[in-house]
Amino acid sequence: MKRKRARKIATECLGAATQRAGRAVTAHYDRAFADLGLTSTQFTTLTAVRGIGSPSVNALAESVRTDRTTLTRNLSLMVRNGWVKKATAPSDRRVQTVELTDAGAALLDLALPRWRAAQAEARTALGKINPTKFRDLLGRLERLADARP
Amino acid sequence: MKRKRARKIATECLGAATQRAGRAVTAHYDRAFADLGLTSTQFTTLTAVRGIGSPSVNALAESVRTDRTTLTRNLSLMVRNGWVKKATAPSDRRVQTVELTDAGAALLDLALPRWRAAQAEARTALGKINPTKFRDLLGRLERLADARP
DNA sequence: TGTCGATACGTGTATACGCACGTACCGGAA
DNA sequence: TTCCGGTACGTGCGTATACACGTATCGACA
DSSP: OHHHHHHHHHHHOHHHHHHHHHHHHHHHHHHHHGGGTOOHHHHHHHHHHHHHSSOBHHHHHHHHTSOHHHHHHHHHHHHHTTSEEEEEOSSOTTOEEEEEOHHHHHHHHHHHHHHHHHHHHHHHHHTTSOHHHHHHHHHHHHGGGTSOO | OHHHHHHHHHHHOHHHHHHHHHHHHHHHHHHHHGGGTOOHHHHHHHHHHHHHSSOBHHHHHHHHTSOHHHHHHHHHHHHHTTSEEEEEOSSOTTOEEEEEOHHHHHHHHHHHHHHHHHHHHHHHHHTTSOHHHHHHHHHHHHGGGTSOO
């Protein structure tokens, strides 16, 4: 029966399940940062900028594993908000370095406790599985995009 | 040291990890359907429509667990492509029922083998963990969005 | 029968995402 | 020095996502 099979696919599809979880988790972290005017994507980007320290756009994109052009647009909002600034690298004028502003660093410090709380809730929701193990599973799926035509 | 901690957050954050995996998995399934002019989201929606059978917009949105307004816009593309059509329910003129067209059903049949192949690859990527168990973990995260203010 | 809260849906606006394409710049070879 | 392939980045376009708000309709109650 076709209908039965279709319903089975809906619950079985690893892609759909991962996306649904992704949307829910995004909303969860977004709520944690909402009153700071910060999104989870922006938080991730800020931590990457601070972690690397004035990366190029390409290096930052690779770090957060998004398309370079997506990052460009996300950064433009963050520049507009005064959290980061771009500068042309003196050694190679093709390169734009991304730097955290004081306001960005302050915001990140405000956001960190919220992140810890949201992260703790997510860990609790996962139950007794080791979070590291779970991230390993996600990492396996992530590599589906790598070695492909 | 702040930089060290920031780098730790980037790898540790369950939200970021889930989103990265979601993007990669989406790309994986999208590739499988690409030459049909179909996206993974649209495939999921089509299977839900067939599984339920002429659902209302609200029922369909709940089934695929996206915001109702998001579904409205996604459906408009699928209506434009001739895969589904909307009709006002006779019993309640507020309700729009979503119906699969013949073209939509035919497309879905073409897409099914591609889905099975992509699904098999995803399962392989996961390694030896039980896919049902993995989906259960994703479901736990999904419920983070539920019982909240 | 008219009113009014509740329900079902669409639209305006904004972020997030990525492919295709174009531009500026770099460095080595002719 | 000029040319040319490669590199770093931005923009145009289209899809996906969701909140705030508005509109049409329904059903129950005065």
